[in-house]
Amino acid sequence: IEGESGTGKELVARALHTHSARTEFPFVTVNSGNLPHDLLESNLFGHVKGAFTGALSAKKGLFELADTGSIFFDEIGNMPFETQAKLLGVIQERQFMRLGGVETIKVDVRIIAATNVDLKRMVDEGRFREDLYYRLHVITVHLPALRERKEDIPLLVQHFLSKYGGENDRPDLEITPEALDVLVAYDWPGNVRELENVIERAVVLSSGPRIGNELIPDHVRATEQFQMPRIVVPPDGISLKEVIGASERQLIESALHEAGGVQKRAAELLRIKPTTLNEMIKRYGIQSGQRRRVSKRKGQSPAPAKSDSKSTETAQAPLGVDTTRDN
Ligand SMILES: Nc1ncnc2c1ncn2[C@@H]1O[C@H](COP(=O)(O)OP(=O)(O)OP(=O)(O)O)[C@@H](O)[C@H]1O
Ligand SMILES: [Mg+2]
Known part of the structure; x- marks a missing residue:
């Protein structure tokens, strides 16, 4: 299951389990990346008594706990390289040994893995095992943003x-x-x-x-x-110059309005020099400082820029001019 953070990968993993014949059996989540590989492996495969200092008794691993159910590897891209090899082994053999053990344990689990990184890229960069990558990619669920x-x-x-x-x-x-x-x-x-x-x-x-x-x-x-309106070129064409001119004019009027007619402030809002703004004001014959004239022009159509209603997904005020405000 691949998708950006917050797209619902865990939700989908659980849904896959819940809607499967395994629903009565365990769903076990493994956080693949927050443990060093030896600890992660002892969590996954369990250990026998005395396998390492502190292993006072035998312990079942998550694979055994998930038997007949599903095991979900969250953020599989974070799994240590060493553990990736062991996981591949389990997927292929369907059996494993507890740490320090000699007995092979067979399990029947559905493996679900999630990632929010581009695993293929990690493979290309040598950070994720290629064989495991292909083994996991039997069925890919892509969650769009x-x-x-x-x-x-x-x-x-x-x-x-x-x-x-x-x-x-x-x-x-x-x-x-x-x-x-x-x-x-x-x-x-x-x-x-x-x-x-x-x-x-x-x-x-x-x-x-x-x-x-x-x-x-x-x-x-x-x-x-502010959202750039989507302007679609009509079949009979449109004058780029005119559209840009009309947009420029609207932006200037809006900035002047926002700045209460103060040109210096309006120039700041538009990130241009006051002299440039002043030239443009003259060129377009905009009467700056007269707020009434500015607001009067609102509601007028954005001149030649016809926008196709079908492709204007988010109907917005043209070029950020707030048409709802009036004074
Ligand atoms: N389609 C959906 N319907 C209802 N809730 C959803 C849906 N998709 C996601 N959510 C909710 O959004 C939140 C994030 O979802 P989830 O934890 O599954 O995302 P994630 O892809 O695992 O994110 P991350 O990569 O950050 O772990 C959860 O609270 C989940 O319940
Ligand atoms: Mg998650």
Whole structure:
């Protein structure tokens, strides 16, 4: 199971087990990377009494505990190189020995492994055994990042709303369409886990019946304030110069508005020199300092930049001009 952090790899591993004929039997998770290899191996395969100093009694390993069930190797990419060889041996032979033991132990386990790194690349770099890599890649489940399946966001939001609404005695909480738009627009580097945390936070902080934008953290809302609109070239073409000119003009007007008409500040907002801004203001005939004129122009269409409604997935104000604000 491969996917970025927070995409649900563990959830999928458990689902594979739960929906299998092995569901009545154990599901054992192994954190592949947080132990030195000898300790990890004694955990996996167990040991006999006296196998090493401190081995006062025999101990079953995780493979034995998982017998007839499933064993889940989380972050398999972190497994020490030495242990990778031993694991491959077990997969191929379906048997192993406890540390210090002579008796072979046979087990019947389904092996599920997860990684958030590109294992193939680790193989190419000599950090992951190629033979184990191919042995594990019998069936690959790729979990796409949340930003690649935005259509899941509303479903997940509903799911977490009822989950955390239930836990917090707020069973009928709803989310406003505006807040949902913001959540869909964000790109979720932390994937489903990050979304889950945002919803839990909003539920806990909410006091009314609906979750609005004000309960969405600032960094998530930041995308709401600026997103490049997707402009699609119409079949009969479009003038690049005109589109860029119209965008420039809108950005300048918006910056002036934001800066209360102060050109120096507006230039800072646009990361350009005040002299450059001043030249542009003259070129476009923008009347700076007159906030009323600026706000009057709002709501006008973004000039020749026709955007195809089908491909404009996130309908946003053109080039970051906040059309909701008025004064
Ligand atoms: N499709 C889903 N439906 C409901 N909850 C989900 C879904 N996908 C993920 N989650 C939730 O998101 C959180 C993260 O999922 P999980 O721990 O499985 O991710 P992971 O891929 O193992 O992440 P990591 O690589 O960081 O360990 C969990 O609380 C999980 O329940
Ligand atoms: Mg995980």
